[in-house]
Amino acid sequence: MTERNSYRNFTLAIYCTNRDVKRMADQKWLESSLNEISKHVKIDKVYLENFRESMIVDKDTMLKVKSFFESKGIKTSGGMATYLGENHRFKSWCYTRSETRETIKKVVRDLAEIFDEFIIDDLFFENCKCEECIKAKGSKSWKEYRLELMEEISRDVIIKTAREVNPNIRIILKYPNFYEHFQFVGYNLEVQPKLFDMIYTGTETRDPDYTMQHLQEYQSYLIMRLLENTKPGGNGGGWIDPLGRRTLDRYAEQIRLTLFAKPREITLFSYGILLEFIRQSDGSYKPVSTLAAIAGRVLDETDSFLDKLGKPYGIPSYKPFNSSGEDFLHNYIGMIGIPLEITPVFPNEADTVLLTECAKFDPNIVEKIKNFLIKGGTVIMTSGLLSALKEEVLRELVAVEYTDKKALVKGFTIFESWLSPSTHVYYSDTPIIIPQLKYATNDAWEFVTALDKGSGYPILLQTKYANGTLYILTIPDNFSDLYHLPEEILTYLRRLFMSNMKVYMEGPSRICMFLYDNDSFILHSFLPNPASCNVIVKGEGKIRELRFNFEPKGFKRDGEKVFSLMMWPYSYMVFKIE
Numbered sequence: 257m258t259e260r261n262s263y264r265n266f267t268l269a270i271y272c273t274n275r276d277v278k279r280m281a282d283q284k285w286l287e288s289s290l291n292e293i294s295k296h297v298k299i300d301k302v303y304l305e306n307f308r309e310s311m312i313v314d315k316d317t318m319l320k321v322k323s324f325f326e327s328k329g330i331k332t333s334g335g336m337a338t339y340l341g342e343n344h345r346f347k348s349w350c351y352t353r354s355e356t357r358e359t360i361k362k363v364v365r366d367l368a369e370i371f372d373e374f375i376i377d378d379l380f381f382e383n384c385k386c387e388e389c390i391k392a393k394g395s396k397s398w399k400e401y402r403l404e405l406m407e408e409i410s411r412d413v414i415i416k417t418a419r420e421v422n423p424n425i426r427i428i429l430k431y432p433n434f435y436e437h438f439q440f441v442g443y444n445l446e447v448q449p450k451l452f453d454m455i456y457t458g459t460e461t462r463d464p465d466y467t468m469q470h471l472q473e474y475q476s477y478l479i480m481r482l483l484e485n486t487k488p489g490g491n492g493g494g495w496i497d498p499l500g501r502r503t504l505d506r507y508a509e510q511i512r513l514t515l516f517a518k519p520r521e522i523t524l525f526s527y528g529i530l531l532e533f534i535r536q537s538d539g540s541y542k543p544v545s546t547l548a549a550i551a552g553r554v555l556d557e558t559d560s561f562l563d564k565l566g567k568p569y570g571i572p573s574y575k576p577f578n579s580s581g582e583d584f585l586h587n588y589i590g591m592i593g594i595p596l597e598i599t600p601v602f603p604n605e606a607d608t609v610l611l612t613e614c615a616k617f618d619p620n621i622v623e624k625i626k627n628f629l630i631k632g633g634t635v636i637m638t639s640g641l642l643s644a645l646k647e648e649v650l651r652e653l654v655a656v657e658y659t660d661k662k663a664l665v666k667g668f669t670i671f672e673s674w675l676s677p678s679t680h681v682y683y684s685d686t687p688i689i690i691p692q693l694k695y696a697t698n699d700a701w702e703f704v705t706a707l708d709k710g711s712g713y714p715i716l717l718q719t720k721y722a723n724g725t726l727y728i729l730t731i732p733d734n735f736s737d738l739y740h741l742p743e744e745i746l747t748y749l750r751r752l753f754m755s756n757m758k759v760y761m762e763g764p765s766r767i768c769m770f771l772y773d774n775d776s777f778i779l780h781s782f783l784p785n786p787a788s789c790n791v792i793v794k795g796e797g798k799i800r801e802l803r804f805n806f807e808p809k810g811f812k813r814d815g816e817k818v819f820s821l822m823m824w825p826y827s828y829m830v831f832k833i834e
Contacts, residue, residue, distance in 0.1 A: 259300065260329040263555060264337060265562040266519055267300040271335060271377075271495070272321075272527040278568040279323045279528070289531055291326070303375055303523065306333035307363040310784035318370050333428075334367035345522030348441070350384040352392045360409070361417045368421035378432035378458045381441035382406055383621045393640050398439055403578070406442030410451050424704050428492055430456035433471060435479055436614070439578035444462050445600065446577035448644045449487040449685055456492045456523070457483045459514040462500030473782050474590035476510045476770055478805055480517030481566075481568060482575070482598040493521030502522035504731035507547065509782070512828070514560040516770050516778060517568055524551055561830050566774030570595035571753050572603035573610040574618075581613025582640035588735040591782070592765045594753045606734055607756040611700060613640030622648045629724030636753065639691055639730045654719040663713045665690050665706035668745050681707060685762070690732045693717065697724070700728075704745060708802055715745070716752070727752065738790050739765035758833060760795070763789025776802070780828035793817045802830040 258829040262268075270293070272280070293299070302325050306313045309616040322332045338349050338360065349356045361679050367374040371447050382402045393401040410429070418425045429452040431443060438445060461471040476494075484491045494514035498507045516521060524530065525618050530548045533541035573586055575598050589610070590596050596610065602624050603609055608627065615621050622645065625635055642649055643658035650657060669678035690706060693714050704716035729749075732738060741749075747762045754760040759777060761769055764787050772777040780786060791808075793799060794816050802805050810819040821829070 257627045260300070262298050262300050263559045265559050266493070266515065268298055268524040268555065269301045269303060269333075269493070269521055269525050270299055270530070271375075271523050273337070274305045274306060274311055274313050275308070277304050277313050277319060277528040279319055280324070280519075281317050281799060283324070286321070286324060289527070289689055292545050293527070293530055293548045294547060296548040297524070297555060299330055301331040301333065301521075302337040302527070303333050303720060304371075305377070306339060306366055306370075308337040308339050308377075310340070312363065312366070313368040315366060315370065319364070320776075321763075322370065323748050332371065334371035334373065335377060336363050336367060337377035337379050339379040341378070346383075347382045347555050348379070348381055350386055350389060350478045351382050351405055351442075352384070352386075352389045357409070357413050360413055362412055363695075364417045365421050366538050368418040368425050372422065372427040373425055373428065374418075375428040375430055375456060375492075378430045380429065381432075381443055382408075383441050389681075396412075399578075403439060403668050404445075407444055407451075408507075410448055411462045415451060426453040428452065430458060431483060433460050433475065433479060434469065434584040434592075436580045439580070439679035444578065445486050448492065449641045454492040455487050456518075457494045459494040459510060460497050460499070461506075461510055461513075463506055464501050465490055466502060467500040471584065472591050473506075473509055473513065473780050474589035475584070475587040476513035477568075477768075477770065478587055478590055478596060478598060480514060480519060482600075484672040485597070485599045485601070489748045491519070491525060493519040495523040495525060497525040503545075504550055508550055509826070511551055511554045513658055513780070515562065515744060516670060516780075517553075518562060518565065522555070524548075549632050551692070551757050557803075561747050562774040564771035564802055564832070565776045565778075568597070569771055569773050570597040571608055571610055572597050572599050572606045573612065574602050575612075575614050576617045577678060579614040579617035581616055582607070582638060582731065582735075585612050585638065585640070585731065585735055586610075587737050590768055592738050593750055593761045593767055593769050595769050595771045602628075604628065604631075608636065608753065609633065610638075610749070610753070611641050611834045612638045613644050615641055616644035621645070622652050625726070626652065626721070629721040629726060632753070634725045634727070636727045636729055639693060639728065642693070642728055643691075653700040653721060653726060654717075654728075656717060656719075657694045659692045661692040662733070663690050663706065663708055664688070665708045665713065667707035668715065669707060669712075669745070670748055671701075672705055672706065678705075680744070682744045684740045684742055686737070686740050688737040688740060690715070690730050691733070693728065693730060704748060705728075718751070741765070758795075759791060761789055761791055763787065763823075775833040776831065777833075778828055778830050779823065781823035781826060783823070784825050786825065787823050789823060790822055791821060791831070793819070797833045799831045799833055802832055804829075 406524040459476040461476045495508045641643040667681045700717045700719045702714045715730045750760045766782045770782045810817045
């Protein structure tokens with residue numbers, strides 16, 4: 257067996273689709289392609305898939321390819337994908353039908369005979385609405401039916417079948433990137449992580465503008481933290497692909513942000529996609545890999561400092577299991593420089609909690625808010641949750657109502673004191689549509705206001721409750737308009753969210769901050785242009801950049817230390833507070 261170099265802080269896996277595996281039966285092709293990829297990345301493991309698009313790889317080929325990789329010192333695990341193919345536009349298999357179940361059982365048996373571990377790719381969902389499914393659903397909602405169905409398939413068709421063949425098998429369920437919508441197609445974050453030995457995280461965010469999902473860059477980090485908090489110690493790693501991008505920068509950023517969440521393993525999808533083939537003069541084809549070269553540089557670079565970072569943390573945001581509302585808003589807030597940590601368990605021990613609309617799925621949420629405030633905590637509630645809770649907020653917490661009226665605003669001001677008028681008006685670079693909130697004078701106070709033609713609409717309201725403080729934050733109709741808020745307003749919000757943290761940032765949106773519990777942090781710019789920003793450290797601290805080993809000069813201001821920085825496009829810096 258060959259000795260192989262590995263990364264210090266994580267392992268690297270490559271997922272090989274069934275088509276890749278079939279092609280690997282050609283030993284010459286397998287040798288040359290592996291040599292090319294291995295020039296750039298340090299492979300610890302491959303996932304070998306036996307099934308996708310109704311095509312099963314025969315056992316002899318699987319065993320031959322498995323043996324080859326193991327002879328090179330590369331670990332092997334199995335893989336499967338319940339995917340019908342491109343022509344079906346992500347239509348799932350019909351798991352209601354017995355024929356589907358029997359096919360899956362055969363695939364699982366084959367994997368369990370060959371491997372001691374296999375992973376299920378993130379196409380393991382149910383969106384079929386055939387007549388058989390409609391009949392089986394009966395009076396249940398599609399969400400209810402699919403959650404029950406996929407729990408049954410997970411437990412009785414996949415896990416039970418695999419363990420009958422191989423009692424020691426480890427089965428990993430990979431979750432896709434659409435975490436807000438899992439429950440609508442049968443993914444159950446409350447139940448499935450308890451059934452499977454491990455889970456895995458799809459951190460593919462691709463292009464935020466020109467792909468259908470419009471996922472924000474910050475999600476590659478945040479979804480890792482959500483699934484780590486869902487199954488602590490049982491989130492196997494993050495999975496990236498190079499698809500749906502306009503530039504190669506986006507591929508590198510997805511890898512980098514996944515690593516910022518400190519995963520145990522990174523998986524690159526897929527072996528075949530990593531390769532290109534250049535025709536030679538003799539008619540043969542030489543494999544090359546631009547993608548592997550980019551991945552290798554990012555992996556090496558990030559591995560050089562990951563061990564200097566502590567455990568990731570941020571302002572906790574409670575997202576109950578199988579909930580949705582203000583979908584993916586957390587990532588937009590992350591993109592304005594406010595570090596978050598999504599958790600499916602209400603964070604009773606925290607100082608501050610962010611509650612978006614999805615918290616409405618907890619039937620006891622108002623009581624939890626009250627108890628949190630009584631203990632002296634700070635609750636930041638979005639306008640979406642205010643709208644969802646309606647009368648409960650009015651009756652139990654504060655006289656604030658979400659109306660059906662809108663306002664088109666561009667000017668903003670901050671009220672530092674109720675005794676004096678605001679002294680500055682700050683302007684966004686584009687008009688922003690916001691919902692109008694109505695509140696009772698003296699039961700709540702405006703701290704940030706949007707101005708329009710002699711009138712004003714609250715952006716940030718505050719009220720005291722027992723020993724705590726409740727804030728209500730107005731969210732624009734278009735979440736990305738948060739990026740267009742004036743820098744002064746963004747800084748005010750960052751100071752509020754991060755009031756119990758040692759550091760925060762002043763500057764434009766689209767510069768993200770990642771915090772770690774050993775006083776280290778990362779700033780990452782997603783701006784296409786150079787931008788200046790300030791890092792503010794509370795007290796007398798200084799900061800050191802860890803990659804390039806320099807100390808920015810700072811100055812004192814109001815009991816804080818201010819460090820001015822220039823962020824270059826799509827760049828990042830890693831700091832330690834000393």
